[in-house]
Each structure stands twice: as structure tokens, then as C-alpha cells.
Amino acid sequence: MRLKNFSKRMVVVTLPHEEVCGAECYCTAGQHLQGAHNPRTGDVGIRQVSLLVARSLHIPAGVTTEELPEAFVNAGQVKTLLNTKDLRKVA
Ligand SMILES: [Zn+2]
Numbered sequence: 184m185r186l187k188n189f190s191k192r193m194v195v196v197t198l199p200h201e202e203v204c205g206a207e208c209y210c211t212a213g214q215h216l217q218g219a220h221n222p223r224t225g226d227v228g229i230r231q232v233s234l235l236v237a238r239s240l241h242i243p244a245g246v247t248t249e250e251l252p253e254a255f256v257n258a259g260q261v262k263t264l265l266n267t268k269d270l271r272k273v274a
Pocket residue numbers: 199200204207208209210235
């Protein structure tokens with residue numbers, strides 16, 4: 184399924200893991216730096232924590248996307264934009 188942006192502005196949609204990921208996870212792996220206390224030495228240091236970053240769609244005005252997974256089209260925020268006709272499904 185492809186989506187076309189019929190609005191006159193850029194549409195940005197986040198695709199939360201809980202909503203769009205099932206058997207396949209579309210998120211990207213990110214890193215987060217976190218301050219941490221080392222209980223052994225008492226030092227405070229920085230440690231790197233891996234986390235999942237939800238995928239997002241950026242669709243400029245008037246642009247049609249590539250073929251998207253069905254799960255993206257069924258995401259809550261996309262459905263809302265389909266209802267307002269800002270986004271429409273195209274073949
Ligand atoms: Zn995911």
C-alpha cells in the first residue's frame with residue numbers, strides 16, 4: 184500500500200513499536216547515554232544503553248510514498264490522517 188500526502192504541509196507520523204511491530208520489528212536500534220553511579224568505586228560515569236527507536240514516516244506535501252507494510256497503514260495516527268483526507272491510499 185502506498186500513501187499520498189494531499190495536505191499542503193509535511194506529514195510526520197511516528198510508528199510506535201506497540202502498534203506496528205508484530206512478527207517483524209520495524210524500529211531502529213539507538214543508543215542513549217545515561218549517567219550511572221558505580222557502587223564499587225563511588226564514581227559517576229556515563230554508560231551507553233541500547234534502546235529501540237520507533238520508526239517514523241516523513242511525507243512531504245504532494246508526495247507518494249514507496250510501498251509500505253500493511254502495519255504502517257493501520258497505525259492509529261495514519262488512520263486519523265486518512266480520515267481527515269490529508270493522506271489517501273493510492274494503488
Ligand atoms: Zn519495533
